[in-house]
Amino acid sequence: MNHATSKKLFDRARKVIPGGVNSPVRAYRSVNLDPPFIIRGRGSKIYDVDGNEYIDYVGSWGPMILGHAHPAVVYAVRERVARGASFGAPTILEIEMAEELCEALPSLDMVRMVNSGTEATMSAIRLARGYTNRKKIIKFAGCYHGHVDALLVEAGSGATTLGVPDSAGVPPEFTSNTLSAIYNDLSSVDELINSFGQEIAAIIVEPVAGNMGTIPPQPGFLEGLRERCTKAGIVLIFDEVMTGFRVAYGGAQLLYEIKPDLTCLGKIIGGGLPVGAFGGRREIMEHLAPLGAVYQAGTLSGNPLAMAAGLETLRTLKKENPYPKLEESAAYLGDGINTLLTEHEIPHYCTRVGSMLCTYFTAAEVHNYEAAKTSDCARFTKFFAGMLKRGIYLAPSQFEAGFVSAAHSQDDLDLTLEAAKACLSEI
Numbered sequence: 036m037n038h039a040t041s042k043k044l045f046d047r048a049r050k051v052i053p054g055g056v057n058s059p060v061r062a063y064r065s066v067n068l069d070p071p072f073i074i075r076g077r078g079s080k081i082y083d084v085d086g087n088e089y090i091d092y093v094g095s096w097g098p099m100i101l102g103h104a105h106p107a108v109v110y111a112v113r114e115r116v117a118r119g120a121s122f123g124a125p126t127i128l129e130i131e132m133a134e135e136l137c138e139a140l141p142s143l144d145m146v147r148m149v150n151s152g153t154e155a156t157m158s159a160i161r162l163a164r165g166y167t168n169r170k171k172i173i174k175f176a177g178c179y180h181g182h183v184d185a186l187l188v189e190a191g192s193g194a195t196t197l198g199v200p201d202s203a204g205v206p207p208e209f210t211s212n213t214l215s216a217i218y219n220d221l222s223s224v225d226e227l228i229n230s231f232g233q234e235i236a237a238i239i240v241e242p243v244a245g246n247m248g249t250i251p252p253q254p255g256f257l258e259g260l261r262e263r264c265t266k267a268g269i270v271l272i273f274d275e276v277m278t279g280f281r282v283a284y285g286g287a288q289l290l291y292e293i294k295p296d297l298t299c300l301g302k303i304i305g306g307g308l309p310v311g312a313f314g315g316r317r318e319i320m321e322h323l324a325p326l327g328a329v330y331q332a333g334t335l336s337g338n339p340l341a342m343a344a345g346l347e348t349l350r351t352l353k354k355e356n357p358y359p360k361l362e363e364s365a366a367y368l369g370d371g372i373n374t375l376l377t378e379h380e381i382p383h384y385c386t387r388v389g390s391m392l393c394t395y396f397t398a399a400e401v402h403n404y405e406a407a408k409t410s411d412c413a414r415f416t417k418f419f420a421g422m423l424k425r426g427i428y429l430a431p432s433q434f435e436a437g438f439v440s441a442a443h444s445q446d447d448l449d450l451t452l453e454a455a456k457a458c459l460s461e462i
């Protein structure tokens with residue numbers, strides 16, 4: 036594959052953009068490669084500036100569940116932008132989006148639009164603290180909720196860890212109220228509740244962990260969080276930025292039949308345009324300005340273009356119900372890779388929930404971050420490079436989820452498995 040133009044563009048980009056990218060993971064540093072510069076996408080494919088075609092399993096990190104440049108979404112955005120891009124005033128589209136989300140997600144009475152998943156989780160945390168008048172937050176090691184100061188915390192090996200910042204520029208005071216537990220381990224949550232109970236405002240969790248690969252909740256884990264939060268008056272926040280409308284039209288909360296108190300959304304609900312949302316029980320949401328004392332705002336929140344793209348995406352998902360096909364395609368792909376790695380006796384552990392999936396290069400079973408980190412990242416890097424040069428575009432990190440879209444064909448899946456098979460002799 037020729038990447039000459041991408042390399043020139045990357046050199047140019049790095050002169051004026053830190054690392055040449057507007058989000059770190061795109062820089063391909065963890066796979067020691069230069070990233071291809073993408074010029075267009077259609078369906079399951081994306082194309083780089085050197086004319087290379089890729090079958091795309093990143094899908095913009097989740098939003099493109101219908102595939103790229105879906106005709107109905109393209110039309111909706113074109114038709115909307117011709118009437119003006121933004122007004123900073125109420126529009127019907129925002130009501131339609133709010134009604135759609137509240138109808139789709141069992142736990143939503145009300146919802147507020149924002150412009151990213153980070154804004155959604157940041158706002159939900161502030162709202163939970165304002166509603167409970169408590170300070171502490173429990174998160175789980177390996178779960179990522181955007182670059183919110185208070186949530187940039189990695190747990191240490193211990194279950195009861197007072198948060199220490201995971202990024203420069205975050206004063207310890209900003210994370211001193213962040214407690215870190217172990218995903219799928221209710222005893223680590225009990226330790227924190229026993230120690231800090233009445234001080235804990237919220238537990239925030241990815242109901243399916245998609246930022247340390249893909250880790251499903253173990254049976255009883257989400258139910259256990261629900262029970263504990265109800266008992267201790269703690270706000271249960273499901274961060275469904277990734278899982279919302281991904282693992283089911285009603286998200287993980289429908290799939291696992293758990294009602295959180297607040298839900299954070301993003302990605303798919305914007306159809307590829309900048310978006311986020313947070314919503315939940317009316318009695319909590321009514322603490323938000325202008326009704327209540329918890330301030331939150333945004334110039335482009337509920338932006339007509341993002342609403343148009345998001346609404347068209349949701350309406351298409353509801354009308355066409357691609358979820359059975361997504362399940363089938365992702366299972367075919369995941370099982371195919373699992374079989375290949377087993378036949379070649381390469382240690383691996385494959386996970387999948389709906390159309391989000393991951394292959395860990397470890398012999399361990401992966402139910403939490405510590406186990407995920409036993410993966411052989413050097414082997415992953417070789418696999419990634421082998422797949423990329425064969426036209427398969429995977430997430431450039433062992434600790435990310437892969438996504439199958441409704442546009443992926445049987446040929447795409449078979450070509451992907453053929454590429455994986457060819458890679459095995461190289462890893």
Ligand code: KE4
Nearest residue numbers: 058096151152153179180181246274276277
């Ligand atoms: P954004 O602020 O990037 O829109 O959303 C943050 C976020 C919040 N919650 C969950 C569960 C998320 O997965 C994310 C963002 N996901 C990453 C991919 N793992 C975005 C990719 C990137 O950072 O460039």
